[in-house]
Amino acid sequence: MAPQVVRWRRHLHQHPEVAFHEVDTSRFIADTLAHVPGLVITRPTPTSVVAELRGARPGPTIAVRADIDALPIHEENEHAYRSTRAGAMHACGHDGHTAIVLGLATVLAQHVAQLPGTVRFIFQHAEELSPGGAESLVQLGVMDGVRQVIGLHLWAPMPVGRIGILAGPAMAAPDNFQCTITGKGGHAAIPHACVDPIAIGAQVVTALQQVVTRTVDPLDPIVLSVTQFIAGSAFNVIPNSAYLAGTVRTFEPTLRDSVPATMERVIRGIAEAFGATVAFHYERGYRPVVNDRALAERLHQVVARTFGADTLVDLRPTMGGEDFSAYQQRAPGVFAFVGAGNVETGIVHPHHHPRFDVDERALDVGLRYLTAATIDLLSDA
Structure with a gap:
């Protein structure tokens, strides 16, 4: 899936839409998911998408969240897939998050006969602008029946190939x-x-x-x-x-x-x-993101088995904010950080910078992490 995930990410990067205006973005997501067999697709709001994959056997419902909005920033990068929309840019990695979860839905659907339980893929609008999209989606029922929720953030300050999962407070x-x-x-x-x-x-x-x-x-x-x-x-x-x-x-x-x-x-x-x-x-903005400690420790083991224990980075909490916290009010949740920086290739600019970019190898790392994590959590059937 790695090449396809990169293509999705580049398409999304070229066509950014800011919070509460993700019309084309959500349509692209829904159209892409429509080609994945076995998914039940809903549109809880005009600019969000939820897809559900029901396994062949009974089991828990696990939610996986991706944010889809861009920022009101004019991109200064010169790569071929730079933004085509003046004043809008994926300067935080949400294009990558969306592409990764599209890949996850595709991969898991290919093995639905072996899966217990249900996976709910949440493509959420408006993470970047308070009051955000997560709270409204929670109120609309996207977390009903969910046992655990996971998500990730491509993280430019951390080198590609590394993963950080904090137990407890993670974001302010x-x-x-x-x-x-x-x-x-x-x-x-x-x-x-x-x-x-x-x-x-x-x-x-x-x-x-x-x-x-x-x-x-x-x-x-x-x-x-x-x-x-x-x-x-x-x-x-x-x-x-x-x-x-x-x-x-x-x-x-x-x-x-x-x-x-x-x-x-x-x-x-x-x-x-x-x-x-x-x-x-x-x-008041979003609540702090506080990762469930038991779930975080479990996902540490998932990372160690999948990539090796040396992949894990001992992160400190960040004072950045995230409305993933809304989902954590309804079920134990963990928000992970996937390294996406690369000093050698010049991918060093911080999030929300007009020259922000990610090392696209991080997309495969993120996909492999979410796949392993989801399968592990479904095993509690």
Whole structure:
């Protein structure tokens, strides 16, 4: 299947669609699966696809998830299969995830007479944009009756040929915030007659770092990043307002609950001290991805048997977020990382970079891993 999986991945890479707009992508997936005998295909939403393969004998239902959306990034790569759609790019590997699970469905369907149980393949829309597609699919019943759920992420920071499976916390909860500081605009040469939202905003950016360093236990992981600071339109005008936005990443539920109030108190304190007002909005994103420990240990053994124990990498959790966590609320789940980087060939750019790419040998590794994992979990019949 390796050459076909590569062809699928390249087709998807050339035709990216961003979150909630995966019309052609989902049609391609459904049309491809329609040629696989034995699959029952449904479309729970207009841009997602679910296919179910029922084995010849009774057994558990195992779910395998792939995300299918691209990012609003203009690709800067020059390879023949680069994006043909300006402003959209598969810059995170979802094209590879989709191709791998298409390959998995094809492989397992060829051996359905030997399989117990049921495999449910979930091709999920809108992983990249909150509120995401996973939560809506769960509410629509895609996890009903599922005993275990697995998925993977092609991982550029890790060399091709390696696999990482964390037991416990794996990815953080990605929340975001927005803040508008309203002061009093005027002439930049007469600052004393103004309330300068830029000067206040600069102090807010600095002070927010102390939320991390001085109000949070150093042993609790947290990231607080201000990623937008928008204000002003002319060199000689102090604007009336400044807009700040960013992200907060945490694992611990109690810390996640307490951070917004602390942030708002700090921001309002600074702004009010200089006569400005604040509009603060905090939005909770996905839950943290927490891998089931027993299932993770079992999949460690699957990797060791399939590839050799030296394939496993001892990963640390990442502060990136993933809505795979929605599926883990309904069944034990494990989200694995499959190495896709290659320094020697220049595949070194990080996820969400306009020159992101993967070593396509990782597609075969991912397919072999998911095949072995699914067959192992079905053996609990």
